[in-house]
Amino acid sequence: MGEPLPLVLLVDDEKHALESMRMALEDDFDCLAAPNAEGAMSLMRDNPVQVIFCDHRMPGKNGVSFLTEVREQWPDTVRIIITGYTETSDMIDAINDAGIYQLITKPWHPDHLVMAAKNATDLFRLNRENEQLSLEMRYLSRSVENKLSEQRKILREGLGFENVLRSTNSPLNPVISQARQFAGFDIPVLITGENATGKADIARAMHYRSLRADRPFYVLDCIGIDDTIIEEELFGVRGSAGGQIARTGLLQKASRGTLFIDNLSELSPRLQLMLSRALQEGKYRRVGNHSPQHIDVRIIAGTEKDLRQCVTDGSFRNDLFYAVSAAELTVLPLRDRIEDIPILADAILAEAANTHGKIVRGLSDEVLSFFARYDWPGNLKELENELVRMLVLAQGPILGPELISRHILQAEPAARKTDGNLDRLLMAEGALKERIEAVETRILRETLTRLKWNKSRAACELGLSRVGLRAKIDRYGLAEPDTTSRSEED
Template identity: 55%
Template sequence: MAQSLPTILVVDDEPHSVAAMRMALEDDFHVLEANDAAQAWRMMEEHWVQVVISDQRMPGKTGIELLTEVRDRWPDTVRIIVTGYTESGDMIQAINEAGIYQFITKPWHPDQLLMAVKNAARLFDLARDHERMSLEMRYLGTAASARTEERRRVLQAGLGFDKVLRGANSSLNATIAQARHFASFDVPVLITGEPGTGKTDLARAIHYGSLRADRAFYEINCAGLGDEALAAELFGAKRGALPGLAQSRTGLLQKADRGTIFLNGIDSLSPTMQMAVLRVVTEGAFQPFGAHEVMTTNTRIIAGAHRDLRGRVADGRFRTDLYYALQVTELTMPPLRNRGTDIALLAETYLSEAAKEHAKVARGIAPDAIAFLESYDWPGNLPELRNEITRMLILAQDVTLGADVISRHILQARDPQGESNGYVPDFSQLEGTLKERVEIMEMRILGETLTRLKWNKSRAAAELGLSRVGLRAKLDRYGIEPAASIAEED
């Protein structure tokens, strides 16, 4: 796995001195440059610097003053001062005020400078390792209880598998069982399914069911983002790498280190981004946009695909190696049309959430309305159902939502005779003779109109341009009757 070089900052107002230090150090370090204390401070704020090498005599603040402020803000950064003045008073002042690690006197030898900086970088690493081990030892005794408490908090917040709503006999249950099994294994997961089927909720549940539950979870939808925007968001970007980017941006792979990232819409990645993501999945390595250094991350990747990746691999639009790197296990989210037994539970849950959000009283959904919702195909999946329930709540005059407030296209999708729950998305797709097709269309329009008007035959006849006798004859002909819970109105 590629390792990034330690970052050091050289501060000197003389360009030739900076160039000489860079030549001595650039093979072993990522070297940043500043020509005064103000510029050095900005560089410290934008980069993770392990060692600062500063000249003592500079316009404005001296090296001692700069390193004193660095010590207060970034105490772990190792500080070295270069000076041509060796009076003992300066040395004592620097040691006491700035915590100087080492003096280097002018003229210095390249090997002397390189050895001093290497030792300083090693000291930085040792200090961080010591701090980490001290913290681990300190909290070792309470780690188990802390993890248990965190799991309890997550469960209470509803971020685990209980967040993925489904009924006892749901077609989603097999997917959830497999996801629970793989959650605790630190491997990539590929989640496939149509847009809106709940892939993000499942990815979040896998994260909170894993050993990374106390770390960050991030999601990003790759669809619709250009390569530059996606790379900057995912990998980060150096200042000036993109128009209007005044400061360096930290990418999600850095933010989610030791956590989880859900890359949704991975089937839309360009060949260039597929290669970059492959490197992350296989090596944990990436390059911020506009930068040369290679960074590493310990992030679990969960990927989501809206389309069949096997087909895209077969026709050359998706890398074979990336597909198999992600597909340690593949979970499929069924579309809502295949989850008929879940509709009632989902609808009631969405109603409760919408009623709370919009401060409107609602006590439930009438059985006849549920029957219509269960008969519809829901091409927009969960978001479409949620939006329909919100719309019904806003239109409803009663605390129990009836079928009269359901959208027309949903009402017309159900056979009013109740003989079939098959969804007919387009009347042009009907089969049979012209007479048979017209009769099916007429039957559906009659059922939708009467349901929407709460079976008020007078209003329905007037809207359809029929007499009450003519309407009654058509209802008898097609065997259309109101549900048991609906009382007929004149």
């Protein structure tokens, strides 16, 4: 079956007029007929009429009054009036009052009637399609808006403070609590801490917790970069006929967003002055451009040095210091948050395993024990490098202490509190015998751990007899880890 024909309603009090209209239209349309307005209104309630042809002069309610009511109840139906009279002013009022699409005068020609009906049904279809498209656009607009909101929420959660990994009792928790408070206020924040302690992660989390979360977040690290490059990165380049390419600076790219400037103390005095003026005046000039560029950016700065001391000794401008330090945070080094190492190590190892395509289940307790007694001068980056190295060397799903680097294995349990460095130990005061024994203990522990406590191999490598090695193990109180399986010594 084909598509149904468009439905047309014919209204006229003269029977032969109705029959004539039906005969002209019935090949292309389904036709309903009514002798008056009341009958036509009843048919309208029960049928999806697209077009009405209505005589103007009828007993009772005339065509204009009827079509006016139709307009109120079925505004999409196309209304055409037929009249044998030429009261021009009346017809103009009728067209306005009833929203009439077309006026046909008597006598009409059948082809004229058919053409009018086809144009009217096309108009009805186009109006419906337009309405449908409008509905779809409104729905899509809401749908896109909802999806964007959901994506923003996911982004905030994925890059928020939940991404700053730490244990439930982490010493970092008070710092994160402060950062959460500062995040919601549009003020500059100075984050102090050693390199690779996660200052950028905290800055990013603050951005995605702020009112600027929907705008961009950029990072600029000033360490080891030439002055000219930093100036172009920050302020941009105008471009010139000589071939210099125009470039937008980060102060403009991060407009209404956040710019994290790490190692701020490394800026030269000239750049310190330029940045200080830009932040205080809210505008700057690009390289090669005399017209000012206005900025609206939140600055979060990172530094490894004590900027207050740098201001005191004259190596850092005091006006720039106060421009970036409305609030201050201090991020702890990894050696002061040993409680966080297990969760950090698990996350780093999982990501590294996925990147390098190796299946691992985790670290042994012995590994975590050795990690806990080490200082981690390189902080999170050193931990990441160590875990990747261990992953590459691993032969099984559990990474054991034999894979740990020797300098970590040799670290003393109290290394963080006393002379953990070998050079310090050698320079320390005390009896020669005690100092030699301290070094010997570290060498024995490292060698036995690396060789999985295979005492025969350890004695051979150290140039000792098995009896001599056992004596030293007993003397220094070195305990073999309790494991359910162990390689044979011989």
